[in-house]
Amino acid sequence: MVERSFLAHLAPGARKAFFALTIAAVCLLFAFPVLWLMLTSIRPQTGIYAVHRGLEFTLGNYVTVAKNERIVEAFVNSGLIATLATVFSLMVTVTSGYMLSRFSGGIARTWFGSIYVFRCVPYISWVLPLYFVTQNWGIYDTYLGLLLPHIAVHICFFSWLMKGFFDGIDPSMEYAALIDGCTRWGAFFRVALPSAIPAISALAVLCWLFTWNEFLFALILTGQKTPVVTVVMAQFVHEMGIEWHLMSTTAVLALVPAFLLTLFGQKYVIRGLRI
Amino acid sequence: VKTPGAAAGTARPVDAARSVLPRITARVIPLLALVGITSGAVAWMFGYHPAASAAWGATTVIALVPMLIRIGVDVRHGRIGVDVIALLAMAGALILGLCLALLLNRPFKGQKLVQTVLLLPLMVAPVIAAIMLRWMFNDQFGIVNVMLEAIGIEGRSWFTDRWSAFAVIVMTDIWLWTPWFTLLLLAGLQSLPREPFEAAAIDGATRWRVFRYLTLPMLRPVIVVCVVIRAIDAFRTFDIVWTLTGGGPARSTELFSLYAYEHAFLNLNFGRGSAAAIVGALIIVALGLVLYRILDRAVEVSR
Numbered sequence: 021m022v023e024r025s026f027l028a029h030l031a032p033g034a035r036k037a038f039f040a041l042t043i044a045a046v047c048l049l050f051a052f053p054v055l056w057l058m059l060t061s062i063r064p065q066t067g068i069y070a071v072h073r074g075l076e077f078t079l080g081n082y083v084t085v086a087k088n089e090r091i092v093e094a095f096v097n098s099g100l101i102a103t104l105a106t107v108f109s110l111m112v113t114v115t116s117g118y119m120l121s122r123f124s125g126g127i128a129r130t131w132f133g134s135i136y137v138f139r140c141v142p143y144i145s146w147v148l149p150l151y152f153v154t155q156n157w158g159i160y161d162t163y164l165g166l167l168l169p170h171i172a173v174h175i176c177f178f179s180w181l182m183k184g185f186f187d188g189i190d191p192s193m194e195y196a197a198l199i200d201g202c203t204r205w206g207a208f209f210r211v212a213l214p215s216a217i218p219a220i221s222a223l224a225v226l227c228w229l230f231t232w233n234e235f236l237f238a239l240i241l242t243g244q245k246t247p248v249v250t251v252v253m254a255q256f257v258h259e260m261g262i263e264w265h266l267m268s269t270t271a272v273l274a275l276v277p278a279f280l281l282t283l284f285g286q287k288y289v290i291r292g293l294r295i
Numbered sequence: 296v297k298t299p300g301a302a303a304g305t306a307r308p309v310d311a312a313r314s315v316l317p318r319i320t321a322r323v324i325p326l327l328a329l330v331g332i333t334s335g336a337v338a339w340m341f342g343y344h345p346a347a348s349a350a351w352g353a354t355t356v357i358a359l360v361p362m363l364i365r366i367g368v369d370v371r372h373g374r375i376g377v378d379v380i381a382l383l384a385m386a387g388a389l390i391l392g393l394c395l396a397l398l399l400n401r402p403f404k405g406q407k408l409v410q411t412v413l414l415l416p417l418m419v420a421p422v423i424a425a426i427m428l429r430w431m432f433n434d435q436f437g438i439v440n441v442m443l444e445a446i447g448i449e450g451r452s453w454f455t456d457r458w459s460a461f462a463v464i465v466m467t468d469i470w471l472w473t474p475w476f477t478l479l480l481l482a483g484l485q486s487l488p489r490e491p492f493e494a495a496a497i498d499g500a501t502r503w504r505v506f507r508y509l510t511l512p513m514l515r516p517v518i519v520v521c522v523v524i525r526a527i528d529a530f531r532t533f534d535i536v537w538t539l540t541g542g543g544p545a546r547s548t549e550l551f552s553l554y555a556y557e558h559a560f561l562n563l564n565f566g567r568g569s570a571a572a573i574v575g576a577l578i579i580v581a582l583g584l585v586l587y588r589i590l591d592r593a594v595e596v597s598r
Binding site: 056060140145149234240282 | 415417419420423430527533534538573
C-alpha cells in the first residue's frame, strides 16, 4: 500500500503505464511463437537457418504445400472428420447434459460417474485396444475408425460442460411449459434448447478444435489411406532432417480454420466457459 | 456455481444414511465396469500376442503380473515417475492464469484484442505448439539461443540435458494452458457478487486482504474445477513431449503414455505396452476419484 501511494506521488501515470506494459509483455509472450512460425513459413529454404537475418521472403512454401496432394487430402480429411465428430457428438451431449442437469436419481448419477471415470482414462489406454478393435472390424485407417473414438471421447468430456450450461439456465420456464401441457420432450425442444444455443455454439467450436488438433488417435488409428493434418505435420521430421519451412507452412495453414472458427465463436466460448 | 456432483451432493443429515449406498455404487460400478472392459480388451490383445497367448486361458490378472514387475523396475529407474513433472507445469499455469485473470478483471482499452491474443494457444494444436517451441529452442538455429547470445549468455543445446529438456516441456505446457485457466478464472471472477467487495471497500480493507479473504474463497469452486480438469489432462500428456523430445535424452523425459506407445508400437511388444497403459489408467482413475471427492466437497461448502 505504502509503496503504491509513493509511486502515485512520484509519477501519476506510472500505474497505468505499468499495467499497459505488463499486458503488452504478456501478449507478446503468448503471440511470439505463432508470429515466429509465420515468419519461418515465408522464408525460402536457404533462409530458414537464419530466420532473424536476411530479407528474402517468398510464398513458394505455400505453393509447394498446396501442390502436395497428400497434405491437401489431409486437410480435407481433418475438416471432414472434425465436422462429423462435432455434429454427432453434439447430438448426444446436448441431451445427456440436459439429463444430468435436470434429473437426479440413480441413472443420472451412474451416468455421471461413468462419464467422469471414462474421462479420466488417458488417451493412450484407449488407443491401444482401439487399434486392435479397428483392425479386427476392418475399419482401421478409415473415417469411421477415427470418428467413432473421437465421438466417444467427446461425449464424456462435453456432457460435463453441457451440464454446467444447463445448470445456469433457470428451469422455471420449462416448468411453466410443463404446466401448460407440454410434454417433457416438448419442454426440452421448445424451451430449453433455444435458450441453450449460445452454449451449444461454444461447445461446437471447442469440439471442432479438439478434433482438429488431436494427435494421438490420428497417429495410431490412421495410416497411408487417411492422412490427417496433425500427423502429416509431424511427418516432416524424418531421417534426412526436419523440413522446417514446409512444416511451419503447413502449421500456419492448419491454424487458419481454427483461428477463423475461434474468432467467430469467441463471444460464445468466453461466455460458455463460465462454469 | 453448480458443478458436477451437484446432483449427488444433496445429502442432508436426515437422509445421509440412505444416500450413502447410491453414492458408493455410483463410484464403484463404473470403476468395476471400466476394469472389466479394459481387462477384457487386454485379454483380447494377449490373444493376438503369440508370446503371451499361453496366458490367454488364465485370468488376465495372472498374465499381467510379469508385465507389472518389469514396469515396476522401470518405475524405479525413474522413467515413468517423471509424470510428477506434469504437476509442476500445472501449478505454474494455474498461478500465472490467476494473476492474468486478476489483471484483466477490469475494463480497459483494447480488452478485446488482449482476449483474442490470449485465446491464441487454445487454437494451436499441441503438436504445432511443440513444433514451434522445438524450432525456437533449436541449439544451432533457434531464436532463443540467438537472443541469449545477443545479451551475452552462451546458448546451450536444450534437448540434450534432462533438466533443460524438462524446462522446455514445462514451458510449452504453461504456454498452452495458461490462457485456458485465465479464461475460466476470469469468467468466474466476473460472475462473483458485487456486494461483499463494496462492503470491504467501505470498511477500508487493503487490496491483499480483499484478495485473500474475499476473492480467493469465493473463487474456490472454479479453481478446484480447473485443477481437476487439468490434473487429469496433465497426466495423459502425449503429443507435446512426443514432438519436443520423443522421450529423450536417454528416455529421461519419458511419460507413461510415451512408454506405453513406445513399447506397443515401436518395439511391437503389445503386451507390455498395454499393461503399462492399463496401469497408468488405473492410477489416473484412482486419482480422478480422489479429486472428485475434493471437488464435491468444495462445491458443497460454497453453497
